[in-house]
Amino acid sequence: MNGRMFEAIVIGASAGGVDALMVLLADLPVGWRIPLVAVLHLPEAHESRLPEVFRPRLPMDVREARDKAPIAPRTLYFAAPGYHLSIERDRCFSLSCEPPLHWSRPSIDVLMASAADAYGPALAGLVLTGANEDGADGLALIHRAGGFTAVQDPDEAQAPTMPRAALARHRPDHVLPLRQLRDLLLKLDSAHAP
Numbered sequence: 001m002n003g004r005m006f007e008a009i010v011i012g013a014s015a016g017g018v019d020a021l022m023v024l025l026a027d028l029p030v031g032w033r034i035p036l037v038a039v040l041h042l043p044e045a046h047e048s049r050l051p052e053v054f055r056p057r058l059p060m061d062v063r064e065a066r067d068k069a070p071i072a073p074r075t076l077y078f079a080a081p082g083y084h085l086s087i088e089r090d091r092c093f094s095l096s097c098e099p100p101l102h103w104s105r106p107s108i109d110v111l112m113a114s115a116a117d118a119y120g121p122a123l124a125g126l127v128l129t130g131a132n133e134d135g136a137d138g139l140a141l142i143h144r145a146g147g148f149t150a151v152q153d154p155d156e157a158q159a160p161t162m163p164r165a166a167l168a169r170h171r172p173d174h175v176l177p178l179r180q181l182r183d184l185l186l187k188l189d190s191a192h193a194p
Contacts, residue, residue, distance in 0.1 A: 004121065006122055008037065008123055009036050009037070009124045009185070010039075010115045011037070011125075012039050012040075012112065012126070012128065013039075013129055013162070014040065015129060016157065016159050017041070017129060017130065018040065020152065020158070023182065024126075024128070024178050024181055025054070025076070025185075026182065028185070028186075029189075032059065032189055033074055034188065035072060035073055035076075036075070037071070037077045037079075037085070038076065038078050039078075040078065041132075041134070050064075051078060058076060060074045061074060061075040063076075065077040065079055065095070067095040068094070070092050079111065082097075083096060084097075084105055086110060086111065086114035087119075088114070091118060094114075102133055102134035112135065112138025113137070116147055120145045122147070123148070124142075124188050125138065126150050126151070126181065127152065128152045129152060129159045130157075130159050130161060130162025131161050131162065132161060133161065135166055136165035137169060140166075149170070149173050149174075150173055150174040150175070150181060151163045151167055151172045151176075152177070152178060153175055
């Protein structure tokens with residue numbers, strides 16, 4: 001990472017995503033600093049239980065992203081079902097009801113494109129397991145903005161379509177199995193901008 005400083009990490013997943021996040025975020029250290037923002041495809045009509053599932057497992061605040069709320073360090077945010085989640089240049093969240101993208105709302109591409117615009121080279125993006133192409137274009141935009149990109153090894157993914165689509169769009173900085181992606185996260189946090 002050559003001395004680069006990171007201010008946020010965005011993560012996208014679909015089919016198999018909860019299990020993948022459990023491995024990726026397992027045993028993060030108490031001193032973790034970088035805000036994490038995750039989009040997992042969920043049915044629009046159902047309330048998300050993701051914060052309740054992950055909160056007891058992590059040494060940080062875990063919550064659903066709220067419209068106009070500022071992004072805080074030491075926090076894992078999940079996108080709410082039924083709304084696209086964007087990050088504005090003032091580092092606040094924005095929720096919208098625009099049409100689904102790749103049959104998904106929230107869309108990983110929407111989050112990643114807006115985060116690339118807001119953070120530029122201070123952003124890291126990860127695409128994990130999933131059964132459609134959402135996230136591929138967004139990860140490429142993070143790369144174009146100078147950000148850091150990584151993709152779960154498709155051979156390990158429960159649903160390899162999403163990581164393969166991301167690899168078809170651009171060559172990420174890393175293609176790794178989940179446990180090695182977790183080690184990579186620790187390195188990113190050690191290069192966190194204060």
